[in-house]
Amino acid sequence: MNHLRQLEDQSVYIFREAYKNFDNLAMLWSMGKDSTVLLWLARKAFFGHVPFPLLHVDTSYKIPAMIEYRDRLAREWRLNLVIGQNKQALAEGMNSSLGRVTCCTALKTNALKMLVEEKGYTGIILGVRADEEGTRAKERYFSPRDKNNEWDFREQPPELWDQFKTTFPAGTHIRIHPLLDWTEINIWEYIRQENIPFMDLYLDRGDGTRYRSLGCAPCTFPIKSTAKSVDDIIEELRHTTVAERAGRAQDEGRGMELLRKDGYM
Amino acid sequence: MSTTQAKPTETLNIVIVGHVDHGKSTLLGRLYADTGSLQDGKLEKVQAICRQQGKEFEYAFLFDAFLEEQEQGITIDTARTFFKWNQRQYIIIDAPGHKEFLKNMVSGAARAEAALLLIDALEGVKEQSKKHGYLLSLLGVKQVAVIVNKMDLVGYRQDVFEAIEKEYREFLTQLKVTPERVIPVSAKLGDNIAGPSGMMPWYHGPTVLDQLELFRKETARSEQPLRFPVQDVYKFDARRILAGRITAGRLRVGDRLIFSPSNKAANIKSIEAFNVEPSPTEAVAGQSIGVTLDEQIFVERGEIASRQESLPLVSTAFRVNLFWLGRRPLEQDRKYVLRLATHEVDCQVAIVHRIVDATDLAQQGGGSVVGRNQVAELTIRTKSPIAFDPSSAFEATGRFVIVDDYDIAGGGIITELVHDEQEFLRDEARRRDFAWVKGEVGAEARAQYYGHRAAVVLFTGAPHTGKSFLARKLEALLVAEGRHTYLLEGENLRRGLDADLAASERAATTEMVRRYGEVARLLIDTGLIVVTTTKTFANAYRVAAQAIRTLVHPAPVIAVHMSKVNEEPPPDTDLQLVGAQDFDEAARRIIEELKKKGVLAQAIGAKPTFQYSI
Structure with missing residues (x-):
């Protein structure tokens, strides 16, 4: 079995655990290479279907070609696309010159927080990879977020033998990371193997x-x-x-x- | 776009474990630095942070990403790092050594195929060195190399190294673990990490980097008998797909599958896959797959598919070795959820045989409480039967986790089956179901035609609590609603079917209830809702109810317990009726319960709430 198949098998298993255990599940899609591979893996897991909505947190500062690509695939693959935006922050003129962390917090973190609250999602699937940067290397496949959306990295739940944290108190949610074991090169190898647009x-x-x-x-x-x-x-x-x-x-x-x-x- | 195939490489998961401060993160950092595997600027970035904070640079800081980790100089949580060397990709998991973070160490080690266990040459074998060694053996990590670090601090002395090697090998032998190698290194100075050391001419073995290459990829699982735990059942389109990951063995189109514990059987019609042309005809251990069957049988998540000649065990009791990570101790009288592969079931600790101190393997006395970070031998009892294997034979279906509240709080491996009182009847049901001759009309077709599924409504309770009265009422009400229902009256069997039994046998429960259960099983096959009471068995109703459940398994059982005063109902009771009743109201509540369990409403859909088959 080649290594891409091994990675695919693990990701598909995680997707299916997520779908089985979370009634209100959604997946983030930024249209980048990682979350598009993630989307493809969802179609693998569910035999061509994507049985949950895809969330795009639109900062309004995305490159225009990305939006065209998003709408094209959503049409062709019959995706249920949900778009979230922190309209208030944008109306008040939020942009990166006010500070990058400030801008990211307002337009991405807070926009996502608002969307999760509004729709009541209890599981959110994301395409983060452990090899991207240090804190992501320490993530779990199923990673809880508390009522304030915060990540308590000191108290991460144990993950044993493909048994994940799938139960949680009301008001909190779980972030699900099927791509954790993939490297950047694996992503491109897989795009090539599967011919993913x-x-x-x-x-x-x-x-x-x-x-x-x-x-x-x-x-x-x-x-x-x-x-x-x-x-x-x-x-x-x-x-x-x-x-x-x-x-x-x-x-x-x-x-x-x-x-x-x-x-x- | 090009169609060239990716180079055939493999990925190996390695974990680095050991006592706190024995140099795990340093070893990892050094390995990356000495093989040129660090990203540009990473070293410089961390060095700059060190200068800023006025402290000496350490290789460990490269992977201790959190500010708090760098400030305290310890690893809090496991980091996955990626390392490529000679056509093999390694995911190296740096596990924390601090006692407080044992659960993080376990999370890291549970997914490893091989382990590097570090021991500080100056400090020697410490508490966590032993605990980690013990946990590795429990977690099923079979390939272990011991790394004796900080040799520079003991003047690279051979005698120091050999003393540690001897002590630790003796400890590992008790666990039946044989380390592949014991390697003397200095992670800080790079001795025997990526290249051989000039300081230890007495050592001729491999370096740490060599050892990584020497670890083997486990491939034997696909040669074992088949184990295919059902993860979910999908009906997104015309196909009804059973999804899951093969944990052992292989399967092919046309193979006959037996599902345990339900004993259902069917042949594989197709192996489904998205964007794979032509469709696969075979699948092996490790693969996440989907199959369709040639017959519309209903199996649900948690069942294990296998071949008839090598079935998993089925019981409600088994003996285990368990490690506990929960904040609250594991207590004998509390209820927990046990998860084994994809099966989830309520469980309780039946017996605490012994609690083991992982650091010296000394036995501690019994007691009924297993504390955090302790290891114990227990007998566990599950609420309903579960399929499993001894972990010595099958890894994935021989281990389990225990969930306390919302969290996974412990894990363990099954050492042996414990015989329970239902074993005899369960074997009978198993043999009978394997050989069951079916007509042209399946359970699914009957359910479609009748507008409901077959089920058993089982009334339990002492004599004169109103069971029969309510059972009659329920039968009448259901039939009036157009449901195909039949009241199975034990007295009618006594004088007919049971007429051949000796008086002594008729007075005892064993054979009477076996016959009663088999008749109920037949009626279930006709698609009826069978209303039963334990009346014939008088005060032996608990034993009788359990036997009936075993024989009609896996048909849904709606259990109603009636009593004059409040009392503990039999396990799995759905509805408890205490004292004088409004029988119309009670019957309506039972009908609600039937709806809730998907018996009366059609429950086929994308996410069925209840599935069963006959």
């Missing part, structure tokens, strides 16, 4: 740069690269020692630990 922002389209990680336009920067195909990307990743999220501004200093403790993805 992805945005060409990840490729060099002639100017010698590409996006390695996608976020909001003001806070995401392309890297120098001549990778024009998935093969090129995989070859590039085999040799790089640059961090994947080097182009993501909120990772500077202790940004991610602070953000994630408060409920960031």
Whole structure:
């Protein structure tokens, strides 16, 4: 069995546990490579169906091509798309120049919090991977969030032999992470194997740069690269020692630990 | 897009364990640094943070991501790190060594295929060195290499190393664990990590990096007999798919599957998969799959599919080795939920045989309480029968976790089956169900036609509590509603079916209830709602109720207990009626209960609340 099949089997198992145990389940989809692989794995787990809504937390600062891609796949794959936005913060002029952590908290963390509260979701599936950054390396597959959406990393539940935390007090919810064991290179290998449609922002389209990680336009920067195909990307990743999220501004200093403790993805 | 296949690589999960401060995170950091596996700027970033906080840089800080971990210099939670070397991808789990975080260590080690166990050369074998060794053996981690770290602090002396090796090997031998190797290293200075050490010419074995390559990938599970626990049943489209992950063995299209504990059987019609052309015809251990069956039998989550020649065990009692991580101690009289593969069932501790101190393996006395971080040998009793294996034969179906309230609070492995009083009848039911000859009309078709499923309504209670009166009322009410219902009256069997029995046998429960249960089982197969009472068995109603349940399993049983004064009802009672009753109201409540269990309403859908088959 190859290693992609092993990763797929584990992710599919997690998806099915989530679907069985959570009545009000939803999945975050940012249209990036990871959450699109996540979406594909959901279709694997449920034999072509996606039996829960997909949430997109729209900061309004996303790259326009991402929205087109979102709407196209939602149509073709018959997805139930739910869009959340912190309209109040946007009306009050929230943007990244007010501070990156402040902006992320308002437009992503708080927007997600509002959406979870409004819809009463008890399980949220996310595409975070352990190899992205340090705090995500310490996550569980099933990770509880308290009433204030906060993550208590000191008291994480034990996870034994594919037995996960699937019961929880009212008012709290569980974050579910089926991609935890995947690396960036695995994601691209899987996109290649399964022929999953992805945005060409990840490729060099002639100017010698590409996006390695996608976020909001003001806070995401392309890297120098001549990778024009998935093969090129995989070859590039085999040799790089640059961090994947080097182009993501909120990772500077202790940004991610602070953000994630408060409920960031 | 290119279609070149990914290079065939494999992933191996490794855990690093050991006593706090013996250098686990340092070893990991050093391994990454010395093999050029760190991301650009990572070392510099952490070094800068150290300068800022005015403390000496340590390799451990590379993976202790939380501020609190770096400030205290300890690992709080396991970190998954990824490491690629010679075509193999490693997920290395750095487990915390501090006693307080044992549950995090267990979480890390439970998914490992091999372990590096660190011991500080200066401090020697400590409490957690032993506890971790013991837990590794309980968790089923069979490949272990012992790393004696901080050799620089003992002048790289061979005698110090050998003394530790001897002491620890002796300890591991008691656990029947044989370490693959014992390696002397200095993680801080890089001796024997990625390259051999010039400081220890007396050591000729592999380095830590070599050892990683020497660990083997477990592949034998697919050669075992089949175990396929049902995870869920889907009906998103025309297909009715049984989803699950094969934990042992393999299956093929056309194979006959037996489901335990329900004893249902059917053949595999297809193996379903999304975006796989052509459809697979075979699947092996480790794979998450979906199958359709050639017959519409209803099986539910928790059942284990196998072949008839190698069935799992079924019982309500088994002996286990358990470790407890819960904040509250494990108590004998409390109810817990046990999860084994995908089966979830209420359970209780029946007997505490002994509590073991993991650090010296000394036996402590009985008692009825297992405290946090203690290990114990217990007999566990489940509320309903469950399929399982001894863990020595099958890993995944031989281990379980215990849930206390909302949390997984303990885990364990099953060492042996304990015979319970229902074993004889259960075996009979099993043999009878395997050989059951079916007509053209299945249970599903009957349910469609009748507009309800077959079920047993079972009234229990001492004589003269109104059981028969209410049973008659219920039968009449259900029939008036158009439900196909029949009151099975024990007295009618006594003079007919049981007429051949000796008077002494007719006066005892054993054979009488066996016959009664088998008749109920037949009536269930006709699609009826069978209304039964334990009247014939008088005060032996508890024993009788249990026997009837075993024989009609897995048909739904709605149990109603009646008594004059408040008393403890038999296990699994759905409705308890105490004192004088408004019988019309009571009958209506039972009908509500039938609806709640999906007997009266059609319960087929994307998420059925109740499923059973005959």
